[in-house]
Amino acid sequence: MHNNLLLLPIIIPFFTAMVLLFARKNVMYQRTVTMIGLIAAIVSAFYMLNIVYVDGPQTVTFGSWPAPFGITMISDMMSILLVVTTLVLTFFIVWYSFSAIGIEREKFYYYPGIMFILTGINGAFTTGDIFNLFVFFEVFLMSSYLLIVLGGEKQQLQGSIYYLVINIISSALFVITVAFLYSVVGTLSMADIALKVAALEQPAILTVIAVLFLVVFGLKAAIFPLFFWLPKAYKSAPAPILALFGALLTKVGVYAIIRTYTLIFVHDQSFTHEMLMILSILTIIFGCIGALAYFDVTLIIIYNIVIAVGVILFGVSQMNSAGLEGAMYYLVHDMLIKAALFMLGGILIAITGTANLRKMGGLMKRYPLFGWTFLIAAFSLAGIPPLSGFIGKLLIVESGFEANNPWMSIVILLSSLVVLLSVIRIFIYAFWGEEQQTTTSISQATYTQQFTPVLLLVAVTVAYGVGAELVAPYMSAAGEALLNPSIYIDAVMGGE
Amino acid sequence: MEIVMAFVIGFLFMAATYLMLSRSLLRIIIGTGLLSHGAHLLILTMGGLGGEAPPVLADGVEASQFADPLPQALILTAIVISFGVTAFILVLAYRAYQSLETDNTTLMKGSDDDAQ
Numbered sequence: 001m002h003n004n005l006l007l008l009p010i011i012i013p014f015f016t017a018m019v020l021l022f023a024r025k026n027v028m029y030q031r032t033v034t035m036i037g038l039i040a041a042i043v044s045a046f047y048m049l050n051i052v053y054v055d056g057p058q059t060v061t062f063g064s065w066p067a068p069f070g071i072t073m074i075s076d077m078m079s080i081l082l083v084v085t086t087l088v089l090t091f092f093i094v095w096y097s098f099s100a101i102g103i104e105r106e107k108f109y110y111y112p113g114i115m116f117i118l119t120g121i122n123g124a125f126t127t128g129d130i131f132n133l134f135v136f137f138e139v140f141l142m143s144s145y146l147l148i149v150l151g152g153e154k155q156q157l158q159g160s161i162y163y164l165v166i167n168i169i170s171s172a173l174f175v176i177t178v179a180f181l182y183s184v185v186g187t188l189s190m191a192d193i194a195l196k197v198a199a200l201e202q203p204a205i206l207t208v209i210a211v212l213f214l215v216v217f218g219l220k221a222a223i224f225p226l227f228f229w230l231p232k233a234y235k236s237a238p239a240p241i242l243a244l245f246g247a248l249l250t251k252v253g254v255y256a257i258i259r260t261y262t263l264i265f266v267h268d269q270s271f272t273h274e275m276l277m278i279l280s281i282l283t284i285i286f287g288c289i290g291a292l293a294y295f296d297v298t299l300i301i302i303y304n305i306v307i308a309v310g311v312i313l314f315g316v317s318q319m320n321s322a323g324l325e326g327a328m329y330y331l332v333h334d335m336l337i338k339a340a341l342f343m344l345g346g347i348l349i350a351i352t353g354t355a356n357l358r359k360m361g362g363l364m365k366r367y368p369l370f371g372w373t374f375l376i377a378a379f380s381l382a383g384i385p386p387l388s389g390f391i392g393k394l395l396i397v398e399s400g401f402e403a404n405n406p407w408m409s410i411v412i413l414l415s416s417l418v419v420l421l422s423v424i425r426i427f428i429y430a431f432w433g434e435e436q437q438t439t440t441s442i443s444q445a446t447y448t449q450q451f452t453p454v455l456l457l458v459a460v461t462v463a464y465g466v467g468a469e470l471v472a473p474y475m476s477a478a479g480e481a482l483l484n485p486s487i488y489i490d491a492v493m494g495g496e
Numbered sequence: 497m498e499i500v501m502a503f504v505i506g507f508l509f510m511a512a513t514y515l516m517l518s519r520s521l522l523r524i525i526i527g528t529g530l531l532s533h534g535a536h537l538l539i540l541t542m543g544g545l546g547g548e549a550p551p552v553l554a555d556g557v558e559a560s561q562f563a564d565p566l567p568q569a570l571i572l573t574a575i576v577i578s579f580g581v582t583a584f585i586l587v588l589a590y591r592a593y594q595s596l597e598t599d600n601t602t603l604m605k606g607s608d609d610d611a612q
Contacts, residue, residue, distance in 0.1 A: 131570055138577045145584055157592040158604050161521065164585050168528045169516070171581070175535040175574050182567070183542035 003058040005051070006075040008044035009083045010122045012037055017115030027106050031098060034111040038091045041118070045084045052080045053474060057481070057491035059128070067493050068192035072128035076488055077478035078328060079125040082255060085332045086121055089247055089339040090114065092457040096343050097240040099449035100350070105150050105238075113150065114244065116143035124252050128492055130181065131188045133256065134174050137220075141167050144249060147241050148233070155236040163233035170219040177212040184209065191492035194264045194485055202267035210265035210272050214279075217260070220253025221309050224282040231290070231302050239346025242298065246305050247339035251331060254309055258316050258327065262482045263489075269319060277317035281408055283310030284415045291422035295357045297345045297430075300422050301338070304381065307419055308334040311412055315396035318403040325479030326395025329468075333380075333388040336461045340377050341423075343454045348374075348430055350442050350450065357426060362435030370451060371431040377458050378427055380465065382420035388465030501541040508534035521589045521599040525582065532578035536571050543567030 016037025023029050052058060057076035061067055075083075094114060101110060120140025127133050145167075149160040182188060184205055185196040197206055215226070222230045230250070234242055257276075265272055287306030294300055312334065315327035347370065352360045364371045376387070383389030393416065400409030442450075464471065481487045508530050515527030547563035593599050 131573070135573060135577070138581075142580065142584070145581075145588075149588060152591065152595070154595055157588070157595060160588060161585075161592055161601075161604070164581075164588065165516075165524060165528065168578075168581055168585065169531065171577075172528070172531045172535045175532070176538055178570075179535070179539040179542040179567075182539070182570075183544070188566070 003060050005044065006048050006058050006060060006073060006080075006126065009041050009048065009087060010073075010119055010126060012041040012044060013115040013118035013122065016041075017112040017119065020112040020115060021109070024109060024112075025107050027103060030106060030111045034094055034115065035091075037115060038087065038094060042084070042087045042091060045080065045087050048075055049080050049084055049474070052077055053477065057488065059491050061492075068187055068189045071132050072189055072191070072492050073126050074128040074191075074488070074492055075126055076481050076491065077474060078255075078258070078482060081328065081332060081474060081478055082125045082251070082335075083122050085335050086118065086125070086248060088460070089336055089457065090118060090244065092453045092460075093240055093243050093247075093339055093343070095453035096243070096346075096450060099446050100343075100346060101238060101240050108150060109146065110150060113143045113147045116140070117147065117244070117248070119143075121248055121252055125255060128190050129188050130190055130193065131178055133190075134171070134178060137174065137252070138171065140249070140252070141171070144245065147244070148237055150241070151238065153236070159233045159236035162229060166219065166229045166233070170216055173212070173219075174216045177209060177216055180205075180212065181209050189492065190259070190263060191489040194489055195493070197264055198267065202265065206265065207268050207271060210260070210268075211275070213260050213265075214257065214272075214276065217253045217256040218279070220250065221257060221313075222250050222253070222283075222306055223309060223313065224279045224286055227283065227286070227306050227309075230306065231299055234302050235296075235298055239342060239349065243339045243342035243346065246302065246342050247335045250305055250309055251335055254312055254331065257313060258482065261316060262319070262324065263485045266319075266485065273317045273319055276313060277405065277408060280310045280313035280317055281411055283307070283313070284411060288415055288418040288422075292418060295429075296355045297348055297357060297426055298342075298355050300426060301341050301345050304341070304419060304422065305338060307415055308338070311393065311396060311415070314408065314412060315392075315399055318396075318399040318405070319483070320399050320402055321476075321479055321483055322395045322402060323399030324482040325475050326392050326397075326399060328392075328475050328478045328482075329471075330389070330392030330396060333392050333461065333464060336457065336464065337377060337381050337388065340454060340457045340461060341381060343450075343457070344370075344374050344377055345426075347447070347450050347454065348426075351447065352430070352436070357429040360430040360436060361433040362431070364431040365435060367447075369455070371427070373451075373455055373458050374431070375427055376462065378420070378423035380458075380461055381423055382416050384420075386466050386468075388461045388468075390465060391468050497545050498541055501537060501545070505534045505537050505541065508537070519600050519602050521592070521601060524601070525585055525589060528585070529578075529582055532574070532582075536574055536578075539567050539571050539574065 052075055059074045061070040061072045063070050117140045120136050123136035185193050219226045284307050287303050290303030291300055312327045312330050315323040349355050380387035380389050383393040397409045512527045512531035515523045543564040549557045549561045551562045551565040
């Protein structure tokens with residue numbers, strides 16, 4: 001009976017979006033309905049989290065077809081944790097949007113866009129069918145096209161075209177890869193694919209397909225040779241949309257890599273996972289170079305996305321319990337903290353009227369609370385204990401030592417220093433020094449409206465770090481399920 | 497038959513790659529269209545082209561004679577999606593042409609680095 005409830009976090013945003021399409025000019029209506037929809041979705045997701053924690057993974061196979069033939073939706077610990085995180089941080093981003101996105105965008109389907117993007121992302125986290133994953137990818141991509149182009153400023157148009165073309169190519173590659181996979185294993189249900197791949201003992205053709213999947217999802221996740229589009233496409237988007245994209249979209253790609261590389265392609269680890277490890281380390285290194293190279297607040301934080309993706313995937317590539325649990329910790333942490341940082345960056349740009357660090361300075365005098373919040377978020381990003389990034393990174397580094405890759409772990413530790421340096425540089429330039437003549441300062445009331453949700457989100461990340469004891473059972477359950485694909489397969493195939 | 501399809505698909509991908517490497521936005525869009533056509537044909541081919549009988553149980557039809565219905569369902573979904581996306585990018589390209597007054601992607605990047 002409860003298992004149908006796992007669809008609620010997908011259906012509620014979808015229906016909210018449809019209701020929102022009426023009366024688009026009534027901003028109060030748009031805001032209220034969005035908030036009600038989000039709160040309902042968050043409640044249902046937390047309820048589902050509890051059920052999954054107590055009773056194990058829940059599945060629904062549509063149309064009551066037997067498991068490998070129907071499309072299965074499955075909520076295991078990892079997917080429900082990501083769904084909860086997605087909804088919670090979207091709640092804060094929407095709250096921040098009220099004062100940051102501007103009334104014009106609010107009137108032109110901004111909120112329906114966000115709700116449709118949630119439908120797609122939660123669907124992608126929940127689905128257990130590889131082609132259905134493609135469909136949900138397209139659902140959220142389509143809404144992301146709307147959001148990234150909304151407003152139609154010149155800079156935005158260039159970034160949007162770039163973003164669209166990249167994603168169309170990667171979608172075509174996705175279809176091609178699924179077609180190859182289908183021709184080899186003759187099924188689309190991920191659990192069934194895992195069984196078939198295990199029965200075939202992963203011949204070379206399946207390893208090729210595994211690498212193709214890495215290219216497809218890597219384009220979404222922005223791993224090493226494929227991250228070139230990220231700064232260009234994201235740079236021109238307004239702060240709330242940037243926060244949403246930066247926190248969520250790359251993480252769906254990371255999720256898809258984790259899912260395929262822990263469930264399906266686990267039989268030739270010396271090649272596939274070794275390659276994933278090398279790519280993740282290169283991702284970290286190139287991300288670090290980018291994060292230090294720019295004096296633009298937005299670009300610095302965007303390159304930090306790349307670094308985090310590398311760190312998470314390194315944990316996954318080790319395929320031991322510390323690595324997978326750490327990757328889960330770090331994934332949730334990174335989604336929350338990236339949303340917070342992009343919003344803080346947005347406020348910074350709104351106050352000073354520029355994204356260029358060299359033109360900022362001395363904000364500490366007028367905005368002390370903002371300064372300290374930024375510092376906490378920065379420390380959290382770098383993983384200073386007891387803040388939220390610490391435990392995940394600790395486990396990931398430990399996994400590297402366990403799996404006999406000490407040098408890789410040391411690279412990750414060094415990258416933490418670079419991350420710290422890159423965000424502290426923002427802090428030093430923006431908050432210390434002489435106060436600069438600011439051109440377009442926002443009013444105190446707008447500042448308070450924008451700052452409150454961000455402050456609360458940073459408080460949530462601090463709670464996530466300090467209360468790690470409380471979330472630990474959930475994370476270790478997720479890590480264990482990733483380590484033993486049989487849990488996932490039994491939940492899908494053994495269900496009634 | 498599959499080998500002929502493989503050549504057709506390969507040719508479509510080749511043309512798509514060539515078009516997408518050009519600078520004109522319209523050519524790039526046609527390229528992405530060809531790319532998705534190639535991908536759709538590939539799905540159809542990868543399911544195997546054998547099987548004549550409709551996939552409905554009937555007397556005297558062996559399991560091997562059924563056509564595989566799944567690739568057809570997949571191709572339909574993929575076609576609808578790529579149709580929607582192509583429509584969107586065409587509108588976007590037209591809008592970009594109106595406000596940037598060029599369809600050359602190199603010229604579009606011109607003001608990209610002003611911020612630094």
